[in-house]
Each structure stands twice: as structure tokens, then as C-alpha cells.
Amino acid sequence: MTKEELIAFEEEIAVEFNTGKVRAPVHLYSGNEEQMIEIFRSVQPQDWVFCSWRSHYQCLLKGVPREQLKKEILAGHSISLCFPEHRIFSSAIVTGVLPIAVGAALAIKRQGGSERVHCFMGEMTAETGMANTCIKYSRNHGLPIRFIIEDNGKSVCTETRETWAAERLTFEGGHDPLIVYYRYQTKYPHAGAGVRVQF
Amino acid sequence: MHFLAEDPRVVFLGQAVGVPGTAMYNSLKDIDMARRVELPVEEEMQMGMCNGMALTGLVPVCIFPRWNFLLLAVNQIVNHLDKIREMSYGGYEPKVIIRTSIGSERPLHPQQQHTGDFTEAFRLMCRNIEVVRLEEAHEILPSYHKALQRTDGKSTLLVEYGDYHNEK
Numbered sequence: 001m002t003k004e005e006l007i008a009f010e011e012e013i014a015v016e017f018n019t020g021k022v023r024a025p026v027h028l029y030s031g032n033e034e035q036m037i038e039i040f041r042s043v044q045p046q047d048w049v050f051c052s053w054r055s056h057y058q059c060l061l062k063g064v065p066r067e068q069l070k071k072e073i074l075a076g077h078s079i080s081l082c083f084p085e086h087r088i089f090s091s092a093i094v095t096g097v098l099p100i101a102v103g104a105a106l107a108i109k110r111q112g113g114s115e116r117v118h119c120f121m122g123e124m125t126a127e128t129g130m131a132n133t134c135i136k137y138s139r140n141h142g143l144p145i146r147f148i149i150e151d152n153g154k155s156v157c158t159e160t161r162e163t164w165a166a167e168r169l170t171f172e173g174g175h176d177p178l179i180v181y182y183r184y185q186t187k188y189p190h191a192g193a194g195v196r197v198q199f
Numbered sequence: 200m201h202f203l204a205e206d207p208r209v210v211f212l213g214q215a216v217g218v219p220g221t222a223m224y225n226s227l228k229d230i231d232m233a234r235r236v237e238l239p240v241e242e243e244m245q246m247g248m249c250n251g252m253a254l255t256g257l258v259p260v261c262i263f264p265r266w267n268f269l270l271l272a273v274n275q276i277v278n279h280l281d282k283i284r285e286m287s288y289g290g291y292e293p294k295v296i297i298r299t300s301i302g303s304e305r306p307l308h309p310q311q312q313h314t315g316d317f318t319e320a321f322r323l324m325c326r327n328i329e330v331v332r333l334e335e336a337h338e339i340l341p342s343y344h345k346a347l348q349r350t351d352g353k354s355t356l357l358v359e360y361g362d363y364h365n366e367k
Binding site: 082083084089093095100103105107108134137 | 239245246247253257288290
């Protein structure tokens with residue numbers, strides 16, 4: 001899937017949302033297409049992908065057909081998209097997927113599997129105790145997992161660095177083989193697509 | 200617990216499953232250590248890890264020595280394990296057996312923070328987890344058997360009385 005195809009998909013969903021065709025929240029990506037495509041170069045079909053409430057790009061890049069994904073989004077399922085046949089699991093609760101991903105990785109290791117786990121989170125989530133705990137456990141036990149931290153600077157409308165009084169966040173700029181960290185700027189608000197929709 | 204261990208999908212996780220420390224350890228001590236995972240004390244992580252293992256097809260037995268400790272894992276129980284089947288429209292059907300107890304009061308009474316019983320509250324919060332309070336010894340084996348063998352997509356939370364370990 002190309003950068004242009006990813007952008008086009010989210011723009012299509014934005015139109016659907018802004019015209020009142022999605023009666024549920026959507027959280028759209030933009031501005032991180034190149035990073036996501038690069039991350040997914042090393043994601044295999046048998047791997048597990050764990051996401052938050054913003055997961056359209058992960059689903060597309062893991063192989064969910066765009067029309068199947070769109071159907072699920074239009075049905076109102078965007079914030080907790082799950083596709084067992086593609087080993088995708090999402091949770092709309094902050095930190096929700098982190099220990100679940102660790103458990104999947106532990107199960108793989110115990111059973112001698114070759115799959116890997118890829119766990120996505122935002123930068124505010126990465127500052128929580130749960131993130132630190134899960135990363136520490138995974139690192140110390142050599143689990144087949146990596147954590148991808150996506151930093152758009154905000155949690156809903158809250159400035160992450162301002163609330164933590166930190167110019168530099170915990171995992172920012174590090175060289176941890178367990179962690180992929182990238183910053184991006186999105187054109188979309190936290191939820192929706194920038195137009196007030198009256199139902 | 201030995202009956203559960205006969206199923207190769209079953210893994211026991213928690214604090215004091217691999218080393219002594221609670222009354223529950225006595226029911227696990229003869230089980231192969233390879234089937235037991237001693238975890239750091241981090242209840243929500245423990246519960247989430249069990250949910251993740253269950254997604255892959257294992258049946259974790261997630262052990263919290265007391266209800267009061269289990270409260271720290273509520274997010275992973277109520278927002279996740281209980282909702283995963285509905286969130287995935289039946290695609291994922293994780294089966295976790297949660298084992299906890301009402302803290303013992305005899306011969307030592309550990310006071311307010313160790314003797315809670317939240318059975319009714321959890322029954323109200325959970326749609327896909329059956330909460331079973333084990334009132335009598337003869338209920339134990341059938342309840343665990345049902346928890347392991349059930350095919351209705353539900354998980355099970357089994358509640359013991361700590362005092363019964365010594366008295367019944």
C-alpha cells in the first residue's frame with residue numbers, strides 16, 4: 001500500500017464522517033504514512049499487531065482489504081477494530097493493549113513460535129507506569145515484541161510535554177532496540193475530521 | 200489445580216505460584232514449574248498478560264490471592280476480558296480462569312484492606328465473565344471443570360474463602 005493510498009483512505013473516511021454517515025467516533029491518521037510503511041516492512045502476516053483507538057493504517061498495512069475495513073468503520077467499530085484473521089487487536093482504553101501484547105509475546109516465546117508482536121501507542125501512553133512496566137518486563141524476559149511510540153504531541157487536546165513539565169519525553173531520542181519512536185504532525189483533530197456533524 | 204494442569208493449554212500465573220507465600224501456593228506446589236509463571240507484583244499487567252495469552256489459544260489461570268488485590272486489575276477484567284468477544288464480534292473468544300479469594304480472618308485478622316468480597320459488584324459489571332463464589336468444598340472441582348471446558352465464549356472468575364483452606 002502506498003502513501004497516497006493511505007492518505008486517500010483516511011480522506012474518504014473523513015468525508016463519510018463529515019457527512020454524518022458514521023455514527024461513532026473515528027480517529028484519523030495523517031502525516032505519518034512514510035514512517036508506518038517503513039515500520040510495516042518488517043511485519044509478517046503471522047505477526048500480531050496491537051493498536052489503540054487510531055488504527056486504520058495498521059489494518060490496511062497488515063492486509064485488511066480496504067472495503068472490509070471501511071465497512072467496519074461505517075458500522076461504527078473504528079475505535080476498537082479487531083481482525084482475528086489478521087491477528088489485529090485494538091483497544092480504546094489508554095494502555096489497554098500493552099499488557100495484552102506482552103502476554104501474546106510471552107505465549108509465543110513459551111511455545112517456541114516465530115511470530116513477533118508489534119504494539120502501537122501514543123506518546124502520552126508511553127509516559128504511563130503501565131508502559132514502563134510492560135517495556136521493562138518484555139526487555140528483561142527477551143520477549144518477541146517491539147513497541148512503536150507515535151508522538152503527535154497531544155493526548156486529545158492536552159499537551160503531553162506541558163502536563164509532564166518535560167521538554168523531552170521518556171523514550172524520545174533513545175536507542176532501544178525494543179522501541180521505535182517517531183514524531184509527526186497530523187492535520188486531523190483527536191476525533192472526527194474537523195467538521196461539526198449534526199445528527 | 201492438578202486437574203487443570205492435565206490440559207496442555209493451561210498456564211498458571213501470578214504471585215506465589217512458583218514460590219511459597221500464600222495459602223493458594225499449596226494447591227500448586229506439585230505442578231511442573233514449566234507450567235507456572237511467577238510474576239512481578241503488577242496486577243493489571245498480570246491480568247492483561249493473561250488476556251493476551253488467551254488470545255493466542257492458551258488458557259491462563261490468573262491468580263490473585265485476595266479480592267482486594269484483584270481490584271488493581273479491574274481495567275483488564277471489565278474493559279477488556281469481559282468485552283473482547285463483543286468488540287471482535289465473536290472473532291476472539293479468550294478463555295481465562297481467574298482465581299481469587301476472600302481473605303482469611305482466622306487465626307489472624309488482616310483488617311479492612313485484605314478481607315473484601317466484591318463478588319456481587321463484579322457480577323453487575325461483567326456480562327461475559329461468570330463470577331462463581333465457592334461456598335462449599337464439593338463445588339470446587341465441578342466449577343473448575345466447567346471453567347475449563349465451557350464453550351460459550353465466557354471466562355470464569357472463581358472466588359474462594361481463605362479460611363476454608365484451613366477449616367474445610
